[in-house]
Amino acid sequence: GAGVSQSPSNKVTEKGKDVELRCDPISGHTALYWYRQSLGQGLEFLIYFQGNSAPDKSGLPSDRFSAERTGGSVSTLTIQRTQQEDSAVYLCASSLDPYSNQPQHFGDGTRLSIL
Amino acid sequence: GESVGLHLPTLSVQEGDNSIINCAYSNSASDYFIWYKQESGKGPQFIIDIRSNMDKRQGQRVTVLLNKTVKHLSLQIAATQPGDSAVYFCAEMPNGRRALTFGSGTRLQVQP
Numbered sequence: 001g002a003g004v005s006q007s008p009s010n011k012v013t014e015k016g017k018d019v020e021l022r023c024d025p026i027s028g029h030t031a032l033y034w035y036r037q038s039l040g041q042g043l044e045f046l047i048y049f050q051g052n053s054a055p056d057k058s059g060l061p062s063d064r065f066s067a068e069r070t071g072g073s074v075s076t077l078t079i080q081r082t083q084q085e086d087s088a089v090y091l092c093a094s095s096l097d098p099y100s101n102q103p104q105h106f107g108d109g110t111r112l113s114i115l
Numbered sequence: 116g117e118s119v120g121l122h123l124p125t126l127s128v129q130e131g132d133n134s135i136i137n138c139a140y141s142n143s144a145s146d147y148f149i150w151y152k153q154e155s156g157k158g159p160q161f162i163i164d165i166r167s168n169m170d171k172r173q174g175q176r177v178t179v180l181l182n183k184t185v186k187h188l189s190l191q192i193a194a195t196q197p198g199d200s201a202v203y204f205c206a207e208m209p210n211g212r213r214a215l216t217f218g219s220g221t222r223l224q225v226q227p
Contacts, residue, residue, distance in 0.1 A: 004158070031213065040123065042204060042217035043159070050213065059214065091158050101147040101166055101208070104215060106158035 002026065004107035006092050012113045015084060021077045021110045025094030032075050033093040033104055034067055043091060049075060079112075087114045123202060125222040134192040136221045138205030143186060145207035149215065150179060150190045152201045159204060162190070192223075200225045 005024040013019055025032045034046040045059040049069040060066070064082075069075040079086055089111050093104035128134050140148070146167040151159035165172045165179045165188075172179050178191040188205050202222050206215040 033214065035215075035217075042219045043206075043215070045214040045216070048213050056214065093158075101164070103149055103161045103164050105161060106151075108156070108158045 004092055004094055004105055006090075006107040006110050008110055009108065010111045010113075012115065013082060014115050016081055018078065018080045019082055019112065021079075021090050021092075021112070023075045023077070023092030023107060025073065025075070025092070026105060029094035029096050029105075030072070031095045031097070031104075032069055033095075034075070034077050035091045035093065035106075037089045037091060037109070039088075046077070046090075082112075082114045084114045087112055123220050123222045125224060127224045127226060128195050130195060130197060130225055130227050132195055134190075134195045134199070134223060134225075136190045136192075136203050136223065138188040138190075138218045138221075140186050140188055140205065140207045140216075140218070142207060142209045142216065143183075144210045145216075146210045147208040148179070148181060148188055149206045149208075150177075150188075151204045151206060152199075153204060153220075154201045162203075195223075195225050197225045197227055199223060 007022045030051050032049045035043040037043045047067045048056040064080045067077045089109040091109040093106045095104045096102040149164045150162040152162050153159045163174045163177050163179050165181050170181050176193045180189045202220045204220045205218045
């Protein structure tokens, strides 16, 4: 499809397990972002990738969270030793050129539930 | 002010009326602003954006107004339709950063 694609759409796992969330950005978009949205809340920035530059990790809440972007396209967000407070919707966005103020376009997210 | 958890500010309008959704942003260094619409179970959908060198921008049925003096942003929706019912978020991008800072959202309910 033409939009940002995220998988899985839903993930239920036990506390302490590791999870991997995947994002396929819009083709040709050089910038990719991860955000988190807790129930009824606004979006919280996690991490940003732009081309081959070092990612901006300033929003990651703990060292249990990490992300990578391979080949400048697909990105994976990994949460190790999940905790119940990690339960949220994890949203990925991409944009064409972040340096010229282009809008970020979002996928429908992965709803993560930690039991 | 900020809303907490599920207690989003709610704007209820009649179908066909005009809607105005307001947002106070926090960073005077922000130079780019976006309005998003989010329906249940979906990701935020881009509606309209505006740069800080403008004070008004119009799209199809929507207008965004920016008042930098008081750090205020508004979204006007003309002839509101039931399909406009959703949560609306404003977002700002501080100059030099690429991450968006989101407001807490406003729920728009359109009564048929």
